[in-house]
Amino acid sequence: MRRLYEPAAYGPAPGCFWAEGVTPPDWPELAGAHQTDVAVIGGGYTGLTAGLTLAEAGTDCLLLEAEAPGWGASGRNGGFCCLGGAKAPEALLRRRFGAEGLAEWHATQVASIETVAGLIARHGIACDTHSRGETQLAHNPRAARGFEAEARATEAAYGVTPEILPAEALPGAGLGGGFHGALTTPLGFALHPRKYHHGLARAATEAGLRAFGSSPVIALSRDGAGWRLDTPRGRVRAKAVLIATNGYSSEDLPDWLAGRTLPVQSSIILTRPLEAAEAEAQGWHSEQMCYDSRELLHYFRRLPDGRFLFGMRGGLHATPRAQARIARKIRGDFARLFPAWSEVEITHEWSGLVCLMANLTPFAGPVPGHPGLFAALGYHGNGVAMASHLGGEVARKILSPETALPRAVAAPPRRFPLGRFRRALLAPAYLAAETLDL
Numbered sequence: 322m323r324r325l326y327e328p329a330a331y332g333p334a335p336g337c338f339w340a341e342g343v344t345p346p347d348w349p350e351l352a353g354a355h356q357t358d359v360a361v362i363g364g365g366y367t368g369l370t371a372g373l374t375l376a377e378a379g380t381d382c383l384l385l386e387a388e389a390p391g392w393g394a395s396g397r398n399g400g401f402c403c404l405g406g407a408k409a410p411e412a413l414l415r416r417r418f419g420a421e422g423l424a425e426w427h428a429t430q431v432a433s434i435e436t437v438a439g440l441i442a443r444h445g446i447a448c449d450t451h452s453r454g455e456t457q458l459a460h461n462p463r464a465a466r467g468f469e470a471e472a473r474a475t476e477a478a479y480g481v482t483p484e485i486l487p488a489e490a491l492p493g494a495g496l497g498g499g500f501h502g503a504l505t506t507p508l509g510f511a512l513h514p515r516k517y518h519h520g521l522a523r524a525a526t527e528a529g530l531r532a533f534g535s536s537p538v539i540a541l542s543r544d545g546a547g548w549r550l551d552t553p554r555g556r557v558r559a560k561a562v563l564i565a566t567n568g569y570s571s572e573d574l575p576d577w578l579a580g581r582t583l584p585v586q587s588s589i590i591l592t593r594p595l596e597a598a599e600a601e602a603q604g605w606h607s608e609q610m611c612y613d614s615r616e617l618l619h620y621f622r623r624l625p626d627g628r629f630l631f632g633m634r635g636g637l638h639a640t641p642r643a644q645a646r647i648a649r650k651i652r653g654d655f656a657r658l659f660p661a662w663s664e665v666e667i668t669h670e671w672s673g674l675v676c677l678m679a680n681l682t683p684f685a686g687p688v689p690g691h692p693g694l695f696a697a698l699g700y701h702g703n704g705v706a707m708a709s710h711l712g713g714e715v716a717r718k719i720l721s722p723e724t725a726l727p728r729a730v731a732a733p734p735r736r737f738p739l740g741r742f743r744r745a746l747l748a749p750a751y752l753a754a755e756t757l758d759l
């Protein structure tokens with residue numbers, strides 16, 4: 322597997338809170354020769370929802386995960402099940418896909434939240450949900466002044482009416498912290514990402530999915546009309562293959578993927594449970610999932626057990642020096658935004674990889690020029706809902722080629738410039754965003 326970052330970026334996340342007190346499903350290592358209709362590479366939300374959909378349709382399906390269940394971003398994320406998935410501005414989406422394609426993309430985002438809510442309800446997944454929609458907090462007065470226009474745009478696009486709170490109303494809403502206003506969009510909710518992941522895994526295997534862990538696909542090659550997948554101790558012949566590796570993708574699996582994804586690190590810290598007096602001192606007792614209006618945004622929420630989760634972009638590199646720098650930065654930003662908690666113990670800290678695409682939109686569908694090969698990936702750091710949704714959608718496409726996927730995700734991904742040096746694109750992009758955030 323040829324990958325873009327230093328090996329540490331592909332290591333475990335020992336400080337990840339979500340693994341605590343949660344029993345992972347038992348996925349054996351693949352050994353020997355197997356056959357299946359569809360082989361899925363990657364056991365996160367994309368792979369599992371695809372596997373679940375295929376298994377429920379009675380299709381034989383086998384999933385190969387390189388590591389343990391929930392090891393990727395699906396077991397490490399902030400748990401914001403919300404709108405999003407693309408980074409392309411609305412005007413660009415309209416130009417590329419027309420007004421209808423843009424409307425379809427808005428509907429896809431709403432549908433993706435409904436997909437997660439439906440999966441949780443249908444399979445009885447207990448995953449600590451909370452928060453009524455998502456709240457954006459203005460980091461400066463200019464951002465707050467923009468909320469009225471943003472609310473109207475959200476109303477037109479998503480058919481819901483956001484609520485705006487001025488700065489003086491924030492303490493009463495339990496959103497203390499020096500923000501300049503709030504805009505709540507009543508779509509989405511928060512969840513425990515690993516409980517959700519393991520619930521999906523249970524549902525999928527009960528439906529008939531054969532899932533294997535510690536089974537990295539190390540080679541993918543054509544085998545007659547189908548495909549052959551090799552793992553260190555086993556091999557699989559499949560009629561069709563789905564690549565569901567998102568930020569953990571390899572440049573050579575398949576070669577077509579080289580240069581088409583740009584993994585980016587995201588980092589999270591978590592405090593110990595806050596005492597009532599501590600919450601009071603900061604004026605924060607809301608359980609809303611929130612983010613601020615910066616270009617390089619911070620995302621945060623108080624968990625049901627009183628801990629506070631705070632996340633932001635991660636380092637440009639996965640070297641010990643870069644990791645130490647980002648650890649200092651995330652603590653500094655946290656202390657600046659929530660000064661009353663600057664001395665509160667941080668008990669957990671971890672990072673993981675999200676996936677950007679050159680088109681600035683996710684991709685789901687058949688891989689051009691590779692019959693029987695499919696991919697779904699590139700959620701731009703917003704994949705709890707979108708990965709769960711597009712996993713099912715791409716599975717339906719595998720089952721029935723005439724299935725139409727939303728235009729915004731069906732467009733095949735372009736290659737980034739600079740090839741294997743494309744990470745160099747991030748530093749100036751971050752700098753420009755930081756300048757805008759001043």
Ligand SMILES: Cc1cc2nc3c(=O)[nH]c(=O)nc-3n(C[C@H](O)[C@H](O)[C@H](O)COP(=O)(O)OP(=O)(O)OC[C@H]3O[C@@H](n4cnc5c(N)ncnc54)[C@H](O)[C@@H]3O)c2cc1C
Pocket residue numbers: 322362363364365366367368385386387388391392393394395396397398399400401402403536537538539565566567568569570571574587588589632671672673674675697698700701702703704705706707708
């Ligand atoms: C720190 C962090 C915070 C985030 N917060 C949020 C959030 O709050 N809300 C939100 O919507 N999104 C968030 N995201 C993004 C979201 O988690 C992802 O978009 C989503 O989980 C992607 O799911 P996936 O199944 O496509 O990929 P992943 O969950 O990353 O799974 C890919 C899997 O593929 C496996 N794999 C890779 N190569 C191979 C191979 N050769 N053989 C076998 N297996 C392989 C990997 O081991 C991995 O488990 C966050 C991500 C991170 C890292």
